[in-house]
Amino acid sequence: MVNWPLEIVRAVLLTVAVFTFMAVVGAMFGVLLERKVGGWIQSRLGPKHVGPQGLLQTVADTIKLLQKEHIEPRAADRAIFNTAPLVVAVAGLMSWVVIPFGTLGDRVLVVRDLNIGVVFFAAMASLTVVGILAGGFASNNKYALLGGLRSASQMISYELPLAMALIAVAMEAGTLSTVGIVEAQAGWFGSFAFRQFPAFVIFLIAATAEVNRVPFDLPEAESELVAGYFSEYTGMRFALFQLGEYGEMFAMAAMATTLFLGGWKGPVLPGVVWFLLKMYLIVFLLMWVRWTYPRYRLDQLLNLSWKVLLPAGLVWILITGYRVTF
């Protein structure tokens, strides 16, 4: 028998804890890290005046954004224009439901260990495209429309290799639950980054494309499309798009940690610390790539997905199936 009031209280507490954790670790520290890493790579200092070493820069930026006027183009479709940022922001955060952060005693810290966790993650990751396409289309701006369309074609193309990588891991672990997958990886060389190396590579490439980051940032290519699908957005609604993107980037990094790097597992240090270390390793990798490589052309981008990653993913699934069966 389920004690509903107790479950609701627990759900709310866990949710608020995860959101606070993400606001501090993800948004505040993540945005700062992005700018610092960009600074170091380009021989600059990055933000350093607000707070110690620029630690409060993001807070200052948020306060500024809160005071900015919301401008709605006359030609835009009002209802869709105003809801699109919400869809992107919430979709970017939803995948965090299934990500296990660590352990406390013998309890695993996770909002809910769904038995279809991996499928849920894939579904939520692909939800963002709805908001992006809606935002680009409702703006009634040519740049925004092109950005939205490019984003849609890119995200649906890379969703398939992403799903292939997820399926290969699920096959090896024999479960779709994220906690189960972490527990299936024992020891350093038991982590799926070794046993499922091709899936790991496919996942990282597809994840970079899914969150629209360089070298796959065509939807928001500044030099040709102004800002892509959020050209017409101002102030907080613009920030919500950014929040959704960062939320998803951290979710992808956290998922890569969970699926391939053994999640919270590690010697000596507590689980949460290991989880954060591994997650920031992936985040740093994504940032490093972003500040190093130039942008792909649209046809190269689609070729990479349809003609390289998708067949490779399918073949890898068959190889994994063969290995597990025989």
Added chain:
Amino acid sequence: MLLVDWLYVGVFLVVGLVMAALPLAVVWALAPRLAQPQKRTTYESGVVPFGQAWAQFNVRYYLFSLVFVIFDVEVIYLYPWAIVFRQYGRYAFFVMLIFVGILLLGLVHAWRKGALEWT
């Protein structure tokens, strides 16, 4: 699947929506509102916008989404197989080999027909 699991997902969704909508309420209360007609024109690199953006666009986007739908349906079938195929041994593997083989043929067909070219 227990209903409790979806309670957690639902609560997460509601709290997420509130968290995302809260700043919008603050903006509504704090931000200035100055009526200025030019401000609400569509941005088009500084010139007066020419027509609407809701016009025809390249059909290629549509072709790619069609191919995507086919493969996305396939992925849905792969998830359950990925979990249960251990129990059914070789039989499940060979059945899936045929299924994936047919889909790979479909991909080759689309490739040769030029549906995957962006020209």
